[in-house]
Amino acid sequence: QKEVEQNSGPLSVPEGAIASLNCTYSDRGSQSFFWYRQYSGKSPELIMSIYSNGDKEDGRFTAQLNKASQYVSLLIRDSQPSDSATYLCAVISNSGYALNFGKGTSLLVTP
Amino acid sequence: DTGVSQNPRHKITKRGQNVTFRCDPISEHNRLYWYRQTLGQGPEFLTYFQNEAQLEKSRLLSDRFSAERPKGSFSTLEIQRTEQGDSAMYLCASRDREYQYFGPGTRLTVT
Numbered sequence: 546q547k548e549v550e551q552n553s554g555p556l557s558v559p560e561g562a563i564a565s566l567n568c569t570y571s572d573r574g575s576q577s578f579f580w581y582r583q584y585s586g587k588s589p590e591l592i593m594s595i596y597s598n599g600d601k602e603d604g605r606f607t608a609q610l611n612k613a614s615q616y617v618s619l620l621i622r623d624s625q626p627s628d629s630a631t632y633l634c635a636v637i638s639n640s641g642y643a644l645n646f647g648k649g650t651s652l653l654v655t656p
Numbered sequence: 657d658t659g660v661s662q663n664p665r666h667k668i669t670k671r672g673q674n675v676t677f678r679c680d681p682i683s684e685h686n687r688l689y690w691y692r693q694t695l696g697q698g699p700e701f702l703t704y705f706q707n708e709a710q711l712e713k714s715r716l717l718s719d720r721f722s723a724e725r726p727k728g729s730f731s732t733l734e735i736q737r738t739e740q741g742d743s744a745m746y747l748c749a750s751r752d753r754e755y756q757y758f759g760p761g762t763r764l765t766v767t
Contacts, residue, residue, distance in 0.1 A: 646698030
């Protein structure tokens with residue numbers, strides 16, 4: 546079982562809608578979770594982190610964490626075509642150093 | 657530009673040749689990571705440095721791979737006797753207290 550799982554998509558949403566991206570992880574002891582965005586041919590860029598159960602908001606982005614269910618999600622409100630990218634979920638590894646990434650979910654926001 | 661820089665950005669080499677990539681982290685970051693990313697996958701951890709000390713290596717890092725960070729500043733990743741399976745994007749990241757920031761990557765094509 547891969548440590549971090551994401552649906553590869555593509556997830557298609559109309560402009561202005563809420564996009565919901567989901568991620569599950571296998572290590573119950575994981576404490577730190579991150580979302581990165583990656584445009585085609587570019588490197589990952591950090592969106593936000595979350596460490597505690599519940600919601601964390603940053604602009605149009607909301608990260609949600611449920612440690613009991615081992616589930617992390619990212620909501621993007623008022624989705625724009627410029628949000629079309631691959632969204633990577635990442636979890637700090639057991640060693641505490643590296644990030645373990647999921648395969649990413651491809652998001653397409655249609656005008 | 658004070659972000660992470662990587663050189664070269666693209667490298668085409670023939671199977672069996674050696675290649676070396678360079679990463680210059682954000683100047684005040686003492687933690688540096690190398691990852692490899694293939695199409696449709698998330699980045700996979702290769703190795704981690706804190707200052708000049710290499711503290712963790714993934715089992716993905718075969719004997720043909722070596723990384724150095726001699727003065728705790730820039731880092732190099734060398735691949736000896738390249739194979740077609742080494743074709744990938746090689747990403748470097750540096751970390752402040754909380755977040756890893758990625759460079760633009762070096763895309764390696766082995767023919």
